[in-house]
Amino acid sequence: MHNFTPFASLFGGMLIGLSASAMLLLDGKIAGISGILAGVLKPLRGDTLWRICFLGGLLVGGLLLRILLPGAFDFGIIRPLPLLTIAGLLVGFGTRLGSGCTSGHGVCGISRLSPRSLVATATFIFTGALVVYLINHLMGVSL
Amino acid sequence: MKALLTSFGSGILFALGLGISGMTRPVKVIGFLDFFGAWDASLAFVMLGAIAVYFVAYRWSRKMPSPLLAPDFSLPKRSDLDARLILGAAIFGAGWGLGGFCPGPALTSLASGALPVFIFVIAMGIGMYLHTWMTELGATTSSLAISPARSAQDA
Numbered sequence: 001m002h003n004f005t006p007f008a009s010l011f012g013g014m015l016i017g018l019s020a021s022a023m024l025l026l027d028g029k030i031a032g033i034s035g036i037l038a039g040v041l042k043p044l045r046g047d048t049l050w051r052i053c054f055l056g057g058l059l060v061g062g063l064l065l066r067i068l069l070p071g072a073f074d075f076g077i078i079r080p081l082p083l084l085t086i087a088g089l090l091v092g093f094g095t096r097l098g099s100g101c102t103s104g105h106g107v108c109g110i111s112r113l114s115p116r117s118l119v120a121t122a123t124f125i126f127t128g129a130l131v132v133y134l135i136n137h138l139m140g141v142s143l
Numbered sequence: 144m145k146a147l148l149t150s151f152g153s154g155i156l157f158a159l160g161l162g163i164s165g166m167t168r169p170v171k172v173i174g175f176l177d178f179f180g181a182w183d184a185s186l187a188f189v190m191l192g193a194i195a196v197y198f199v200a201y202r203w204s205r206k207m208p209s210p211l212l213a214p215d216f217s218l219p220k221r222s223d224l225d226a227r228l229i230l231g232a233a234i235f236g237a238g239w240g241l242g243g244f245c246p247g248p249a250l251t252s253l254a255s256g257a258l259p260v261f262i263f264v265i266a267m268g269i270g271m272y273l274h275t276w277m278t279e280l281g282a283t284t285s286s287l288a289i290s291p292a293r294s295a296q297d298a
Contacts, residue, residue, distance in 0.1 A: 003174060005165055009185040012164025013192025019156035020193065021200030026149045028210030028217055031157065033247040038271050050150040055250060057154020062254025064155065065162035072162030073255035076170025079242055081262055087242025088249075088263040090234050092270020095246060098231020099219070102245040103157075105232070106190060111197040115222050123229055124236030125176070131240030132176040 020108055023054075032104020033058075034095035098124075146212040158251040164189040167252050169243025176240050238270075 020031035027050065036051045065072040079087065095101040098120055100109065105124075109117020165171035165185050174183030209215050239245050244252070244263055252260045 003171065003183050003185070005171075005185045006188045009164045009188035010192040012160045012162070012166070013189035013194075014196050015156055015160030015163060016189065017160075017193035017196025017200070019153040019160060020197050022149055022153045022156070024197075024200055024204050024210070024216075025207070026210055026212045027146045027153075028213040028215055029150075030218060031153065033157075033245075033250065034271075037246060037250065037268075041268060041271055042275055050147055053147045053150035054154040054157075057151040057156075058158045058247065058250050059154075059254055060151075061155040061158020061162070062251040065158065065167070065251070066254050069162055072165075072167045073252060073257070074168060075243075075252075075257070076168050077173055077243055078169065078257075078259050081259060084242050084259050084263045085266045087238040087244070088266025089270040089273070090238025090241065091244070091246065091249075091263075092238075092267035092272075093274050094231050094233070094235030094238055094270075096231065096271050096274035098228050098233075098235055101235060101247070102239075103247050107193040107197055108201075109219070110190075111194045111201050112218075114219065116219075116224060116228055119224055120228055120232035123232035124239060127233045127236030128176040128240035129178050131237045132173055133179055135241070136173075136177055136180055 016103070016107060017111075020103070024108075030104055030108050032100050032108060034092075034101040035099070035104055038096055094124075149212060157247065158254075160193075161248050161251050164192075166245075167248045172243045172245075172248075173240070 023029045023031040029050065031054075036054055039051045040048060040055065078084070091101075098105075100117065100120060102121075102124075105114075105117040105120040110121055161167050166189060171183060171185055174181065175186035177183070204210070204216065235245075242263055244260070246267065249260060249264050249267060253264060
């Protein structure tokens with residue numbers, strides 16, 4: 001196992017948890033990124049501005065990372081553009097059909113012990129691992 | 144106003160957490176999903192850290208009559224498992240493993256200015272619209288019902 005970063009990952013995870021906690025305790029909202037984005041793409045009156053503020057914060061945070069921790073964008077693996085396009089379509093469609101992604105189901109939902117989120121998280125980790133297995137091991141490509 | 148500032152500040156904190164934890168690097172994500180290769184367990188620690196904090200916050204919120212800056216909590220209420228949930232999660236997972244990005248890290252990584260990230264995010268937006276479109280198509284023809292419209296159930 002190389003590249004293992006338990007402490008940075010644990011600390012970063014706690015910041016994610018703090019952010020989601022602030023959204024819950026102060027605003028009463030679930031910090032599920034796919035749901036927040038979908039609500040901007042298909043806006044409802046009175047339920048859009050907070051979403052834009054959150055997404056704006058993500059971008060500002062990204063710019064801060066670019067200055068303070070440029071290694072965060074050392075992607076390491078970038079799949080070829082046709083594959084990335086298919087991946088984006090699947091992620092966008094799948095998170096809407098399944099009502100959430102890594103943040104909404106994987107963090108918020110699991111913490112609430114939601115059966116739906118537990119099943120969703122197990123499912124997306126399983127199919128994610130399956131696809132990585134197919135690409136890296138069966139097809140033998142290290143893209 | 145304070146609620147909007149909270150959203151903005153939380154977005155910044157969320158992005159920093161993603162960057163520090165390694166979630167913005169597909170090599171880490173794909174390494175985590177590569178159980179049969181050189182498995183990188185780091186992302187399990189991201190989930191552990193995030194869940195440990197949020198678990199406490201959620202228990203706390205149960206004792207509060209309302210959030211501090213909003214009239215009420217808007218939380219998902221469903222607990223039933225249905226085919227849409229599982230199929231959707233399966234499709235999302237496949238895309239996650241294929242690209243190495245999930246929605247939060249992809250949006251955060253737009254700040255890198257890298258073209259592939261923009262392409263991924265645009266495709267992701269199209270995927271979301273595709274779902275809306277199929278939902279509406281299903282609602283009008285009612286023979287191809289894919290999913291009810293977006294609701295408070297979103298996680």
